[in-house]
Amino acid sequence: MARFRSLLAAWSIVAVAAGTIRADEPKWKQHTINGRSEFEAAGVFDVDNDGRLDIVSGDTWYQAPAWKPYHVRDVARVGTYYNCFSTLPLDVNGDGRTDFVSCSYFGKNVGWVENPGKPGAPWTYHDVDQPGSSEAAWMVDLSGDGVPDVLPNTVNVVVWYEVARKGDGTGSELKKHDFGARAAGHGVGSGDVNGDGRVDLLTPKGWFEAPSDPAHETWTWHPEWQIGATGIQILARDIDGDGLSDVVYGMGHDYGLYWLRQGKGSGGERTWDKQPIDKAIASVHTLIWADIDGDGKAHELVTGKRVYAHEVEPGATDGSVIAWYQFDPNSKEWTRHVIFQGEPARNAPAKGGDRLALKDFPPGTAGTGLQLTAIDIDKDGDIDLVCPGKSGLYLFENLRVSK
Numbered sequence: 490m491a492r493f494r495s496l497l498a499a500w501s502i503v504a505v506a507a508g509t510i511r512a513d514e515p516k517w518k519q520h521t522i523n524g525r526s527e528f529e530a531a532g533v534f535d536v537d538n539d540g541r542l543d544i545v546s547g548d549t550w551y552q553a554p555a556w557k558p559y560h561v562r563d564v565a566r567v568g569t570y571y572n573c574f575s576t577l578p579l580d581v582n583g584d585g586r587t588d589f590v591s592c593s594y595f596g597k598n599v600g601w602v603e604n605p606g607k608p609g610a611p612w613t614y615h616d617v618d619q620p621g622s623s624e625a626a627w628m629v630d631l632s633g634d635g636v637p638d639v640l641p642n643t644v645n646v647v648v649w650y651e652v653a654r655k656g657d658g659t660g661s662e663l664k665k666h667d668f669g670a671r672a673a674g675h676g677v678g679s680g681d682v683n684g685d686g687r688v689d690l691l692t693p694k695g696w697f698e699a700p701s702d703p704a705h706e707t708w709t710w711h712p713e714w715q716i717g718a719t720g721i722q723i724l725a726r727d728i729d730g731d732g733l734s735d736v737v738y739g740m741g742h743d744y745g746l747y748w749l750r751q752g753k754g755s756g757g758e759r760t761w762d763k764q765p766i767d768k769a770i771a772s773v774h775t776l777i778w779a780d781i782d783g784d785g786k787a788h789e790l791v792t793g794k795r796v797y798a799h800e801v802e803p804g805a806t807d808g809s810v811i812a813w814y815q816f817d818p819n820s821k822e823w824t825r826h827v828i829f830q831g832e833p834a835r836n837a838p839a840k841g842g843d844r845l846a847l848k849d850f851p852p853g854t855a856g857t858g859l860q861l862t863a864i865d866i867d868k869d870g871d872i873d874l875v876c877p878g879k880s881g882l883y884l885f886e887n888l889r890v891s892k
Contacts, residue, residue: 515781515871515889517828519855522556523549524881525847527569529795529858530625531877532576533866534587536604542866544884545589546877547573552608553866561612562602567595569800569845569879574859575626577639579652581615583660590663592623592641599623599641599650599663617663621645625721625774625859629679631666631688632704639663640690642677642721646670647692651704664704668697672710675718675741678776680725682711682734682751691723691736714749714761718742720774720795721859730818736761739773739792742802746770746792746814766814766823770794771804779863779872781813781826783889790814793829793857796850796880801841806834806849809856811876811885828874828885829855846879854880 528547536543541553548564548571551557565572577590579601586604591614599620603613621643628637632651639650647668652661674693682689687699695713700706716723719738728735728748736749745768749761774795781789793811794804809831815824834849846854858878866873871887 514826515783515887517874518886518888519829519853520556520884520886521853522546522551522875522882522884523558524852526877526882527847527879528564528571528573528877528882529879530574530576530591530860531858531862531875531882532578532589532860533862533864533875534578534589536587537606537608538586542864542868544875544882545576546882547571547576551882559608562614565595569797570594572596574623575641576860577626577628579628579639579661581660581663583655583658590626590628590639592626592643594622594624597622599626599639601663617650618665620648620665620667624675627679627722629688629722631679631690631699633687633699633702634704640677640679640722642675643673644675645673647672647677647690647697649690653704666704668708668710672697672712676716676723676738677721678719678723678725678738680723680734680736682725682736684727684732684734689725691725693717693719693723693738696725713759716747716749716763720776720792722776724776724778724790726778728816729821737766737776737790739770739776741774741795742772742798744768744771744803746773766790767812767825770810770812771807772796772798772802774798774859775857775861777861777863779813779874781863781872781887782815783871788816790816791861791863791874793855793861793876795858796854796856796878797844797846799841800844805844806837808833809850809854809878809880811855811857811874829876831855847881850880855883855885856880 531546544551572593600616623641626641650663672692678691690697697708720741723738733751746766752760772795778787811829831854837849856878862875874885
C-alpha cells in the first residue's frame with residue numbers, strides 16, 4: 490500500500506544568469522502520491538469519468554482526490570527498470586473512456602492499454618508495433634490535423650504513429666510513419682524549425698522538414714547538427730524573438746541543458762550557435778513548455794534530473810532537482826527557478842549494480858523520470874506538475890498567488 494503524505498517542497502531560486510524575480514513567484518507544495526513507486530512514466534487523465542483528474546503510473550492508477558490506488562496491470566521489471574516507459578492518454582477504442590499508449594525499452598514495442606471503466610477491473614494491453622527499444626514517448630500533432638500523434642524515442646529508428654480515426658467510427662488506429670535509421674539516436678523532438686507553420690521532427694543529428702501534407706508526402710531531411718545523447722523532447726521555438734526558431738535540448742546521460750541559437754550565414758544558410766542554459770544539471774531526459782508564471786503563455790521551460798538514469802554516469806548521485814527556466818529577451822539570459830532540490834546519494838554503493846534509488850536517496854526525493862506532466866490537476870487556475878521516477882511518484886501543487 491502506498492504511503493500518503495505531503496510536505497512543503499524545498500523552494501529556492503538560483504540564478505543561472507542575471508534576471509528580475511517577480512513578486513508573484515510561484516511556490517510549490519509537494520504531495521507524495523506513492524513514495525515507493527519506481528515507475529518513470531505517469532499520465533494524468535480522468536480514469537473513471539467522475540470529473541476529477543487521476544494519475545496513472547506503471548501498474549497502478551491513483552484516484553483523485555485522495556489518490557486511492559487501484560491495480561492496472563502487471564509490468565515486468567528488468568534490473569532497476571520497469572518496462573513501461575510512457576503513459577499517454579488517448580481514447581483509442583472510442584468507448585468514451587480514456588486509455589493510454591505505452592512504449593517499452595526491453596519489449597521494443599508500442600501499444601495501448603484499455604481502460605475497463607471500473608475500479609479494480611484489469612486493464613488489457615493491445616500491441617501495435619515493435620519498432621525497437623523506446624526510451625519514452627510523447628504526443629505531438631505531426632500530421633497537422635489538430636490531433637496529437639505518438640512520437641516514441643526509438644533509438645534505432647525514427648518513427649511516429651499518426652492517430653487516425655477508423656472509417657467505421659469505432660475509435661482510432663495508430664498508423665506508422667517510418668523515416669528509417671539514418672537520423673536515429675538517443676532523443677527525438679518537435680517544433681517549427683523553419684517558420685512555415687508546420688511541426689517538424691527533430692533528432693540528435695538534424696531535423697525532418699514537414700511537407701504541406703505531413704501524413705502523405707515525403708519529409709525533407711536536414712543534417713544540420715550533432716548534439717549527442719539527448720532526452721525527449723528536443724524542442725524548437727523562437728527563444729530570443731529574432732524571428733528564427735532555436736533548439737533546446739538536455740543531455741540524457743551527462744551534464745548540461747543547452748540551446749542552439751539559429752542564425753543566417755553569408756549565403757543565407759541556417760547556422761547554429763550552441764549556448765548553455767544550465768551546465769550544472771545532469772541526466773535531463775524530459776523537457777516541456779508550460780505556463781508556470783500564469784501569464785497565459787506556455788513559455789517556461791520545465792525539466793529536471795532523472796534519478797539514476799543509469800546508476801553510474803556523470804552526476805548520477807547528485808541531489809535531484811526539478812526546475813523551470815525563463816528566458817529574458819532583453820538580457821538574452823536564462824534564469825533558473827528551483828521547484829525541488831534534493832540531497833545527494835552520499836552513501837551510494839560504489840558498484841552500479843548495487844545501487845537502488847529508494848535506498849540511496851533520502852525519502853521524498855523527487856525527479857522527472859521519463860515523463861513530466863504540467864496540468865491544472867486541482868482546477869484552481871494554475872499549472873501543477875506530476876513527476877514520476879525511480880525515487881517515487883510526486884505531485885507538485887502550484888501555490889502561485891492569483892492576480
